[in-house]
Amino acid sequence: MTGNKNMPQKKKIKDSLFIRINKWLHLWLGLVSGVIVLIVCLTGCIWVFNEEINGLLEPETKVEKQDKPVLTPSQLSAIANQLYPDKIPSYANYQQGRTINLNLKNKVEKEGKGAGRRGGGIQLKINPYTGEVIKTVVRKKGETDFFRFILNGHRFLWLPYEIGRPIVNYGTMVFVILLITGMIWWYPKKWNKSTTEKSFKIKWGASFKRVNLDLHNVLGFYSLLFLLAIALTGMVYGIKWYSESLYWVTSGGDKLTEFRRMESDSLQANKHYTLRQAMDLGWNKVITSHPRSQGFYYNFPDTSKVKATIDITVYPNTGQFYNSKGYTFDQHTLAELKSDNVYSRDYEGATIGTKLRKMNYDIHVGSILGFPGKVMAFLASLIGASLPITGFLVWYGRKFKKKKTKPLHQKTLEIKEPILKHKIMKNVITIIVGMLLSFTTTQIFAHALWIETANSGKIGQPQSVKVFYGEYATNERDSVANWYSDVNEFSIWLIGPDQKKSQLKLISQTSHFEGSFTPNQNGAYTIIVSHEAKELGGTTKYHFLSSADVMVGKVLPAIKQNPNILKLHTDSLSSAKVNKVFQLKVFANDTASKGKIVSVSSPNGWTKELTTDENGLIEFTPLWAGRYVVEVTDMDRTPGQHHGKDFKATWKGATYSFEIN
Structure with missing residues (x-):
């Protein structure tokens, strides 16, 4: 007994400064951004399958393909004018095997504060061959459907746009930091059978705390690359400096051109074609060049503006946008107007940086890999939504757990795990940097x-x-x-x-x-x-x-x-x-x-x-x-x-x- 009493106790080995900073960042950034990450990831995994779910909920909108021409834009405009003379067509979605979605707006709301997806309006679902109106959806100002509600939460947390959007943008950036710090924290100090099982397997038969910890660590590791891809592509849409920098890196130093709206030559008004003629001629020119495309987006010119253009986007593949091709025509002369905007460029002949930018949305929702990719994006987003919850429970359990006093003879020395060796930390940093570079320079x-x-x-x-x-x-x-x-x-x-x-x-x-x-x-x-x-x-x-x-x-x-x-x-x-x-x-x-x-x-x-x-x-x-x-x-x-x-x-x-x- 005396020998044990006088035996010098082993000193607790502290983590290195790098590890302590890493853990501190992961903890507090996670607590601060947890609610944001939860909402953004949960709404994201719901949004992924919005097209498929809408298709299942509206079986009447399915139309068998026929060997005959579809309705032209002028015919759609005539149908709209007959049913709703106080409205004007805004845009039409043509999709192979589905009805045409023709969206109408008030004449004074074509552009401005009253316009937009929350400005109200009417959507006609029209048989593309017969012109029969299959379904009419009337939306009052401020009303949104379920998936638009989900998307609003995903983009700005249902707050005023100017407040919620920056919160989501920089909350996503914080999430990227959390993924990196989480990977560093996850990396085992020693590779052996025990640490391997803890790092890669969930011990379902263990206590709730252990299962919760495994769910946080193991699922976080398996979804890491997918979540990084989703988060890094998401920031492109909200953080201007990041978007421009990413394009500069992936394009080898090219500058991202600003979007510039094309204009028709107003001096040519009423000299060549009527508006209806121009709409159909432009449409016929595009569909003749792309007879096998699965979808088209037609933006009607604003009849109140002589400089308005006819805009048509071609989607060769169903559910994918990366290889889309845009056309802009002068409504008076039908001259094709060329835009230098990155999204308007032809995918096949584009540079690698431009291809990556055109693939950005498909990478974000997983559709770049087709339906299996969307499934992976769904699962990764679902796991991402769970990480703030499991992480909070881990922190709460450690912070507020009840400590039981043990008799002296039952107490054992607590020895913390050794500090990571310099070589291991170097490998960790190399892994993280490598993963980020491999994503941002995909295919270069x-x-x-x-x-x-x-x-x-x-x-x-x-x-x-x-x-x-x-x-x-x-x-x-x-x-x-x-x-x-x-x-x-x-x-x-x-x-x-x-x-x-x-x-x-x-x-x-x-x-x-x-x-x-x-x-x-x-x-x-x-x-x-x-x-x-x-x-x-x-x-x-x-x-x-x-x-x-x-x-x-x-x-x-x-x-x-x-x-x-x-x-x-x-x-x-x-x-x-x-x-x-x-x-x-x-x-x-x-x-x-x-x-x-x-x-x-x-x-x-x-x-x-x-x-x-x-x-x-x-x-x-x-x-x-x-x-x-x-x-x-x-x-x-x-x-x-x-x-x-x-x-x-x-x-x-x-x-x-x-x-x-």
């Missing part, structure tokens, strides 16, 4: 071109060759029509054992190009692609390079057979087997390149990044049989001109593909 350096062919061949037997574009690690192979810029116009070359170079002819398939060649002698054959995309990404030129080797016999490929300025080479091709070390070298301008980060992607989606040593060498041990794709990138800061446009840097991405047996 993610996509690559790669060649697929067998490692070996035989004389006289055709050797299949395929070329893909996308992301091998995630099994994403883009449709040929959607390849970046003019990448689908690449040339592919074959260099034989005799160093003779010949161009291969490949045929375009849905998601790749395919062809073959027939070896005529023993030796190594090298297949290469080197293509500079015509379109700049902001101020960056993109150079896609790829290679693959084929052995006929046991002759290994020579590095001199590949003339690409950035390439990967291996002497391990003849011994490419599972659980056997595989080596590759990186060459830039035929010189071994050290310090290059090489990404290795396996057939099951496993990806690892390795750094080349002083000899430009990396090595790894493949654990799975199948095709591997290895990629190395380089950024050359030398400026220049490309197809008449100035660029500040050249991004080079080289891939090498091979099979492991």
